[in-house]
Amino acid sequence: MQTLKIIHCADAHLGSDIRSLGHLGARRKMEIRQSFFRVLELCEEEKADLLLIAGDLFDQPTPDQELVSQVIGQMKKIPHTRIFISPGNHDYICLDSCYMTADWPEHVTIFQGAYECVTIEELQVNVFGAAFQGVNQEIPLLKKKEEAIGYVKNDYLNLGVLHGDLVSSTLGSTYNPVTIKQIEDSGLDYLALGHIHLRSEVKKAGNTYYSYPGNHDGRGFDELGEKGVYVGEINRAFFYDLERQFHFKEMGSRRYLEVKFEPGKFMAEETVGEEEIARALQKELEKSGFDRWRENLYKIILTGDIRENVVLSPEGIKSWLSEVFFLKIKDRTRITVDYEQVAKQHTLKGMFVAKLLKGIKEAEQKGDFEKKAVLEEALSIGLKAFYTEVGYDVDE
DSSP states (O other), X not given: OOOEEEEEEOOOOBTOOOGGGGGGHHHHHHHHHHHHHHHHHXXXXXXXXXXXXXXXXXXXXXXXXXXXXXXXXXHHTOTTSEEEEOOOSSSOOOTTOHHHXXXXXXXXXXXXXXXXXXXXXXXXXXXXXXXXXXXXXXXXXXXXXXXXXXXXXXXXXXXXXXXXXXXXXXXXXXXXXXXXXXXXXXXXXXXXXXXXXXXXOOEEXXXXXXXXXXXXXXXXXXXXXXXXXXXXXEOGGGTTOHHHHEEEEEOOSSOEEEEEEOGGGGOSSTTXXXXXXXXXXXXXXXXXXXXXXXXXXXXXXXXXXXXXXXXXXXXXXXXXXXXXXXXXXXXXXXXXXXXXXXXXXSSHHHHXXXXXXXXXXXXXXXXXXXXXXXXXXXXXXXXXXXXXXXXXOOOO
């Protein structure tokens, strides 16, 4: 039996708007499209036999026609790679779906409904898959291979590609629930999953290996770190250690990164200003962002304690790091002050602190620790407002 080279990707969400980046959103939208085209180029470079796309290739079932034409045009450039697409909850099959209306190349197979099997005789492989036919899919699509439409018993490799939500046997999901037991019973050699944007390791359930590659390029700060695809070789003759036969390859054009930084560590001297803080922060970004640190997108969380009367401006710090592609700063520092002493002052500040301290104490006595945490945060933010203008926004 020959060795098959496989590339597994998912959740490209081509065409989705990146509104959180403002004027940079359109650029990121194009970059994500281009990085998917690099995945197709990788198929040519690796001489991949199969490209398994586990759902949500597009962000909607009826994306812009120009986008669909570009994707089809790029796929036509790799005719020797058989491409299998399992539509997900975003690009589900419907009457006006681009999967139904566009002219896709012959080497592209799009699953359009119930679990089915496509056999490629020259590669000696069966590829199983199914499609979402709406936003929700509560009934599991994964079946035993013998139950798949079109399956004929043979000794070929059995690969699956599905968009689904890996859950415990006691939980359901509206996004095609997949359980470990179902994977064990599937009869597959490898199941290429999509839907979860966080990469998993290649794992094994019974005799079936499975994985989530995550999405190929990040779209927000809920999709941190390196993004890419799985590349692997599979052959029944040495089908015993697929965890090592598959490797992750980064394809993302930029990384979204979250960095915690304590400016108080650099404020021992009264003369330390925003430029010094910014340069210290830059060193942290260089550590976390590898050699392309300026090209990444960062969410900086300022933490720790700072002295009373210190004016710390996130916008001022950002101005010293203008060479970074995108930078947002959240100030979560706390002022080091004796709150009890401040509460005794006959000032508006003293009255504010006294009222908040009273509320915090009452919440603690009642065991309402959620309210206590909220009031402590309000105390910290409110006290800063007495010294400078304070901006506050919630996490995404």
